[in-house]
Amino acid sequence: MKRLQDVEHHETEDLYYPTMCKVTGAKQITEMEKWYELEMPEGQSLGHGPGQFVEVSAFGIGEAPISISSSPSKNGKFELCIRQVGTLTNVLKNYETGDMMGIRGPFGKGFPMEKLFGKDILVVAGGIGLVPLRSLINYVLDNRKDFGRLIILYGAKTPSELLFTDELETWKDRDDVELHVTVDQPDETWKGNTGVITTLIPSLDLKLNTTIAAITGPPVMYKFVVMSLKSKQLPDDQIYLSLERRMKCGVGKCGHCQINGVYCCQDGPVFNYVDIKPLEEAL
Amino acid sequence: MKPQVAFFDFTSCEGCQLNKLNFENDLLDILKHVDIVEFREAMDDKADHYDIAFIEGSITSPSCVERIHDIRRRSDILVALGSCAVNGGVNAMKNLHPIDEVRETVYGDDKYLFATLPAMAVSSVVKVDYEVRGCPMTQQDFLKLLIALVLGKQPPKYGSPVCVECKLKENECLYNRGMVCLGPITRGGCDAVCPSFGQFCTGCRGILDNPNIDGMLEVMTSHGISLDEAKKRMLLYNSNEVQL
Amino acid sequence: MECFSLLRSDVPALIDHLRDFGEVIAPHGKGDVSYSFEVVRDSSDVVLDYNRTLLPLKKMFLPPVEKLMGFSLKNESFEQVEVAIAPRVFFGVHSYEMQSILRLDHSMLSGSAESNYFKRRQSSRFLGISFEPDEFHFSESVGIVIEEMEGFDLFLNEVDGDFQLYVLTDNGQEMLNGFDKINLTEPEIVEGRHFKKKIRYHYNRLPRVFQYAYHSDVWADVASRCVGCGACTLTCPTCFCFDVHDHVEVTAEDGMRQRSWDSCMLSTFAEVAGGENFREKTINRTRHRLFRKFKYITDEEGLPWCVGCGRCTAFCPAGISMPDIVNELIQEDEKAQYHRTVRV
Ligand SMILES: Cc1cc2nc3c(=O)[nH]c(=O)nc-3n(C[C@H](O)[C@H](O)[C@H](O)COP(=O)(O)OP(=O)(O)OC[C@H]3O[C@@H](n4cnc5c(N)ncnc54)[C@H](O)[C@@H]3O)c2cc1C
Ligand code: SF4
Numbered sequence: 001m002k003r004l005q006d007v008e009h010h011e012t013e014d015l016y017y018p019t020m021c022k023v024t025g026a027k028q029i030t031e032m033e034k035w036y037e038l039e040m041p042e043g044q045s046l047g048h049g050p051g052q053f054v055e056v057s058a059f060g061i062g063e064a065p066i067s068i069s070s071s072p073s074k075n076g077k078f079e080l081c082i083r084q085v086g087t088l089t090n091v092l093k094n095y096e097t098g099d100m101m102g103i104r105g106p107f108g109k110g111f112p113m114e115k116l117f118g119k120d121i122l123v124v125a126g127g128i129g130l131v132p133l134r135s136l137i138n139y140v141l142d143n144r145k146d147f148g149r150l151i152i153l154y155g156a157k158t159p160s161e162l163l164f165t166d167e168l169e170t171w172k173d174r175d176d177v178e179l180h181v182t183v184d185q186p187d188e189t190w191k192g193n194t195g196v197i198t199t200l201i202p203s204l205d206l207k208l209n210t211t212i213a214a215i216t217g218p219p220v221m222y223k224f225v226v227m228s229l230k231s232k233q234l235p236d237d238q239i240y241l242s243l244e245r246r247m248k249c250g251v252g253k254c255g256h257c258q259i260n261g262v263y264c265c266q267d268g269p270v271f272n273y274v275d276i277k278p279l280e281e282a283l
Numbered sequence: 284m285k286p287q288v289a290f291f292d293f294t295s296c297e298g299c300q301l302n303k304l305n306f307e308n309d310l311l312d313i314l315k316h317v318d319i320v321e322f323r324e325a326m327d328d329k330a331d332h333y334d335i336a337f338i339e340g341s342i343t344s345p346s347c348v349e350r351i352h353d354i355r356r357r358s359d360i361l362v363a364l365g366s367c368a369v370n371g372g373v374n375a376m377k378n379l380h381p382i383d384e385v386r387e388t389v390y391g392d393d394k395y396l397f398a399t400l401p402a403m404a405v406s407s408v409v410k411v412d413y414e415v416r417g418c419p420m421t422q423q424d425f426l427k428l429l430i431a432l433v434l435g436k437q438p439p440k441y442g443s444p445v446c447v448e449c450k451l452k453e454n455e456c457l458y459n460r461g462m463v464c465l466g467p468i469t470r471g472g473c474d475a476v477c478p479s480f481g482q483f484c485t486g487c488r489g490i491l492d493n494p495n496i497d498g499m500l501e502v503m504t505s506h507g508i509s510l511d512e513a514k515k516r517m518l519l520y521n522s523n524e525v526q527l
Numbered sequence: 528m529e530c531f532s533l534l535r536s537d538v539p540a541l542i543d544h545l546r547d548f549g550e551v552i553a554p555h556g557k558g559d560v561s562y563s564f565e566v567v568r569d570s571s572d573v574v575l576d577y578n579r580t581l582l583p584l585k586k587m588f589l590p591p592v593e594k595l596m597g598f599s600l601k602n603e604s605f606e607q608v609e610v611a612i613a614p615r616v617f618f619g620v621h622s623y624e625m626q627s628i629l630r631l632d633h634s635m636l637s638g639s640a641e642s643n644y645f646k647r648r649q650s651s652r653f654l655g656i657s658f659e660p661d662e663f664h665f666s667e668s669v670g671i672v673i674e675e676m677e678g679f680d681l682f683l684n685e686v687d688g689d690f691q692l693y694v695l696t697d698n699g700q701e702m703l704n705g706f707d708k709i710n711l712t713e714p715e716i717v718e719g720r721h722f723k724k725k726i727r728y729h730y731n732r733l734p735r736v737f738q739y740a741y742h743s744d745v746w747a748d749v750a751s752r753c754v755g756c757g758a759c760t761l762t763c764p765t766c767f768c769f770d771v772h773d774h775v776e777v778t779a780e781d782g783m784r785q786r787s788w789d790s791c792m793l794s795t796f797a798e799v800a801g802g803e804n805f806r807e808k809t810i811n812r813t814r815h816r817l818f819r820k821f822k823y824i825t826d827e828e829g830l831p832w833c834v835g836c837g838r839c840t841a842f843c844p845a846g847i848s849m850p851d852i853v854n855e856l857i858q859e860d861e862k863a864q865y866h867r868t869v870r871v
């Protein structure tokens with residue numbers, strides 16, 4: 001148990017003050033989602049790993065946890081992509097180049113990259129789940145020879161909800177990326193796969209001993225993706241999931257993000273499946 | 284340009300309007316943010332279009348229905364003010380009785396001269412964008428909504444019971460004083476003003492989503508009131524919200 | 528450790544003496560039948576015999592509503608909040624309350640150590656006092672006796688209406704310098720103060736009970752009575768969850784970011800934008816509350832995170848009793864064990 005006398009004054013932190021970051025790029029990329037590029041005050045790097053998040057804030061409005069969408073290999077600046085669903089996110093919709101955003105973080109545990117080197121990476125992204133996984137994907141692409149295959153499964157509700165379509169095109173064109181995109185509800189122009197994301201899994205040809213799966217999506221998705229991967233015999237400890245919970249502080253204090261006894265903001269948001277399997281509240 | 288706002292009242296005691304006029308200190312600040320173009324009790328201007336229309340009172344007659352539709356057509360944002368407008372409030376108690384009986388009691392032999400409907404929340408007739416609850420609504424709460432709208436932010440929604448604010452103020456719980464309080468299932472946001480002054484909560488801000496009604500009746504009756512009385516208290520402001 | 532005798536009638540003089548060491552905070556009467564910790568203005572107002580305060584002493588270190596920063600909307604800038612580090616003396620604190628502060632230290636200082644909490648917690652001194660357990664206290668069942676003196680600088684043990692004053696630390700010693708109304712004496716053991724409420728098992732057996740309690744029927748029964756008011760958690764001395772919200776002045780130019788105590792018993796606690804609620808039912812929330820007290824942190828730290836103050840029970844409008852729930856879980860576990868053995 002941590003005691004008061006074990007703590008020195010200089011070891012304590014002002015946990016709740018944001019760093020004001022300038023928006024250096026902003027673009028509404030779908031009806032509901034806007035992409036932002038931000039710069040730290042002195043151009044220093046944010047120092048994040050793929051899968052980590054920041055707390056974004058606007059004064060008078062509030063704060064919200066948002067994944068970092070750019071790869072750590074991108075220097076000086078970092079990117080976010082925010083879906084407009086509530087109080088803060090709808091206000092951020094109006095933020096343009098030159099505006100200032102409050103940022104705290106990076107927080108949480110991202111993907112354990114040291115365990116991913118040399119492995120085949122299977123990315124499973126549902127909807128806005130592509131945002132944090134894009135950080136991982138671009139990291140793999142920037143360090144391409146350190147990894148084996150890169151397989152990306154991406155599902156969205158409709159074609160118009162697909163994020164980062166330019167990047168999807170480049171990924172599709174690369175022969176060192178295997179990209180499979182599906183939509184639940186196709187429109188007339190859609191020529192690709194239709195159906196939920198799990199329909200993409202059965203036909204995959206995975207090397208079981210070297211494949212690491214990284215999954216992010218809406219809450220309902222996890223159970224089904226894990227089931228499909230298990231029926232392909234992918235071992236549990238090769239599955240990583242990034243979970244979403246209500247968050248306020250991002251630093252293991254406010255209690256909102258608990259999944260049974262673990263804190264999503266500290267012990268996660270990226271978890272190894274083995275660690276959350278016993279948690280009833282996890283999936 | 285500042286948003287053009289207007290206030291309208293329907294069936295209510297107009298307690299909420301009076302409450303607004305009490306602002307004094309804040310009124311000038313408010314006028315920095317908005318232009319009041321219609322305010323039944325304060326001025327006579329009329330306009331074709333409102334950025335924000337504030338509605339007080341419940342809808343109780345066919346002419347009310349017509350008028351609220353008209354206002355809705357002319358307004359970008361429509362806000363229900365006070366419990367009469369938000370959920371029918373005290374007016375809705377009449378809905379617990381057959382409508383003919385109600386007319387007879389109120390108007391006697393003239394009952395057929397007055398068309399009347401069950402007392403309805405504004406939202407059961409037209410789309411309501413936001414609400415300020417309470418009977419009367421508090422100035423503070425109204426200002427919060429106004430500021431939020433001015434900032435382009437969604438106004439606060441209150442999902443916690445009155446007890447939360449009551450506890451944070453370290454009030455002695457009225458149950459410990461032998462009273463029966465509706466705080467546990469009543470939507471907060473009032474700063475627990477009644478319990479703070481030793482007055483039990485009557486539920487004027489409406490009942491929380493998914494309340495444990497049976498549990499609450501049990502709490503109330505085990506603190507010394509009859510089941511009948513407990514139900515009456517629960518219905519006082521919430522006849523349209525609670526099924527007993 | 529030295530022990531002195533002190534007459535009850537001389538306690539106000541002691542309180543006045545302690546004011547040399549900082550603001551003195553002590554229990555006062557509140558309302559008809561309640562108590563609260565308040566800053567002492569007049570030492571004769573301090574209550575020596577009280578069952579429990581409405582809010583725990585936690586409020587002095589983690590205030591119910593706290594300004595985290597001020598901000599200006601116009602300049603898109605914020606202003607830091609200075610947390611004063613004034614010396615404070617906490618007088619008349621019960622042993623379970625002191626234990627709750629030690630647990631709170633862990634919660635706020637492990638992982639990222641929070642500076643706001645740390646500053647308030649610095650330079651505080653504690654004087655404990657014994658108490659007569661009422662029908663709600665059960666701290667002995669979680670390993671905290673009335674005379675547990677850990678964390679205190681001084682401790683007042685009531686003996687036949689007067690007190691024995693224990694000096695436990697150098698700070699305690701210092702606080703008595705120049706106070707002459709005490710006389711050296713032999714410590715006495717006080718008999719006859721008993722806890723009326725008990726958990727049937729020793730607390731070190733509870734983790735095992737909770738290991739099997741997740742799907743117990745007890746939760747549904749509790750949930751049917753719980754009205755979800757949050758009183759249990761909002762008055763709990765070891766709960767520390769909070770919410771953060773921005774408050775804007777009428778001018779729409781300035782405002783502040785605040786945090787306020789929150790409760791995992793409230794239905795919106797784990798709800799996210801879009802309507803998904805990760806602990807949607809009262810059953811889930813009641814269970815979470817109890818598991819937070821007896822399993823999750825306990826597994827890691829080896830101590831129950833409940834200190835047996837009885838607040839959650841005393842202040843629950845539905846009369847839901849924490850120790851009764853635990854006892855029901857124990858009983859259910861015994862039955863299950865019995866059936867397991869019989870079958871073998
Ligand atoms: C680790 C993590 C990463 C995320 N990454 C992204 C991302 O990259 N892009 C994106 O668009 N969204 C992301 N989200 C979801 C995003 O946090 C919510 O959409 C956002 O909090 C909604 O805030 P609001 O103020 O607009 O909505 P409101 O409904 O008004 O929410 C009020 C407050 O409740 C909390 N809250 C509400 N919903 C959520 C939620 N889903 N998760 C956590 N806290 C919530 C926040 O503190 C929020 O400020 C992420 C969530 C988590 C937990
Ligand atoms: S007085 Fe009413 S609102 Fe306050 S805690 Fe008691 S029941 Fe809740």
Ligand code: SF4
Nearest residue numbers: 753754756757759843
């Ligand atoms: S105090 Fe009682 S009724 Fe209120 S949330 Fe806690 S257990 Fe439920």
Ligand code: FES
Nearest residue numbers: 250253254255265
């Ligand atoms: S977000 Fe506050 S504890 Fe995790």
